Amino acid sequence: MAFPSVQTLRELQKTLNSTIDSYVRAVEANDIKQSIGISTRAYAAARDVTDAFCDPGMAVLGAGLEPIMNLALRIAIDLDLFILINESVSLAELVKQTKAEDTLLHRILRVLVGTGWMAEPEIKTYSLTKRGEFLKLAPWRDWIKTSFDSLAPVWLEIPEWLRKNGYRDIIDLKNNPSMSMYGVNWFDNLAKYPSREADFASSMKLKDEFPQNALPQFPYASAIENFEYELQQGGSDVFLVDVGGGRGQYLNQLLEHSDLPENARFVLQDLSTVVSSVIRSAVKFEPMSHDFFSPQPIKGAKYYHLRAILHNWPDDGCYHILSLLKDALKAGYSRLLINAYILPELQVPAIPSMIDVNMWLYCGKERTENEWHALLRRAGLKVLRIVRAEVGLHGIIEAALVDEINFGT
Template identity: 35%
Template structure:
């Protein structure tokens, strides 16, 4: 099938413009370059090549990365530095067949995971170095061993349900793939190695991406610091379900002069695992967000990637527990989530929506969907802040005083 040269020319021109923006460190330029690069490939790639890539190139890449992690190949590459390492040397270090190692390395080099320095000699890349770190390595473990089988079973699952939208957290694609009636998160709790891998990966998932506390994203000073009134409460922000406090550490680091206290809330199992050094940044409280919020009249209540883990009904229940604790006209509700745009959503957003579909039969939400949930819980939307080409947004809402 013939490609349209005019479409290719248009993308090439746009790439030049985006390239200049990237050199000027324009926010969103990197993401724009990536998007245009994918567009260019899609216009140049033959249908037969697309099928090859989807059918065996990408699956082989994922499988080889998984094997490379088992054999600590990425660690050996990093240790070898610029000199690189031969397939024969890797075979000796891993006790694996040399020809097998060579074939794995060739494909990983072809897919730009590693660098091919010369015949049968390979060296590290930024990506392969990252895959030697526990948080990125565990991303491969979790996604290959836990998420991938669910994607693989999705077509069969949908056929068996006559293509009904999955809505049950205990009877969805994940359960069909892993032969369990547990929810994905309950299954993880009973499978400690993958629970640890999931938690580690979550610390890396947002690495390098714009954060709501970054300059130019959410106006922290204008919306939180200005107007802070310690007579209402000495708490500036409560991070509800905030895990180990990554957001609070980043908030304090990038805004060291913040007034008031920062409070971290999560399950007892998470809170008890925190180190003492966290005490200087925030106070940690065990709390179930399906129960009444105990911290009253804080300036803000923050939920990061909480609602996308729950059904609409559960989201409303979570939000309703916050409303009585908030002071109308003062307290702010901050929801840090993916907000699906009405059109031209990028693959990081659409693919995450599918991850939620296969793991928990839930979804990422549009602005209209979020507004509906907020209204049901007694809130009104103030504004949605989105960084240029960013994946996550910050939704600011407040108590709707018209609802008694």
């Protein structure tokens, strides 16, 4: 292995320090868009430092063996290792609690130590690292289970599907790897396995586990006066419709932490199989059965909110969803809110770029700001503004009818 020269390290150090300083200045100036771009460069600079100490051959070998890490994590979750390990625990104690053979357990634990999920302060004694502690939370464990049990089988099908289909992008709802494997789309196949479907639903709660500064904070309070005036004029008393909002995670958080009008209605819409589990007396919103591929029954609400919906669909599917919502908007008043990833045009970070490729399973995609503008324009809508999270790539796109007279937000 060839170690980097002192000159190379000095240059890498200078670049990394300069990028971190720029990021701090952008955050202190509350320049969110600038800080997002700089954070991407900072991540790349830190990776360059790591790469300088990493032999390229070992990096390639590690990439090929990375599924073994996922395998070890999956087995560890089945054995409840991340729950059983609180402080330092011996191999003998873990064998006693899991009933697993000691040699098998030792080999799995070695992988988890080597990949940074656990520490080994003494021989055959284990504790959790910071990232390992996250797997004490059910949604994170269920994400590992979902990726291994339900996503990975289709990932393995994709190279062969692409070879057979001339390396076309995967956007055809009738011809895609999931249909090739199962004869139905990915979600319909998942529904055949209740335990896996439950794991997937649990893993989707990760959206609510992000720190507050990684979630866009839309200024709903600024629209209260506009809403109350509309109400006085005989308009809709619905302030927000959360379309495809699951079991109400977003609405629960919004109503708990926001100062919103007491005389306003908040409506949760999703398929009947989803909203039927919501107990009306326990929530401050109204559950309503609705398929977003059918006409929107609530007309003229102030806001229609879509969170993590459109990335599941190709552009044609999104156009259909948006067109139906467009028909419900009241010109000069109603607003559409799209709560989603907004990818940068340059140097997309690793996790968002991989999430985008994972959307092949559903024929969906993550989109850049320009792609969001184009999609909304096609549906007869225009972007008014984008409210971004302080860190990361999440944002809320506020849109309105393209031909309306803008009477304010």
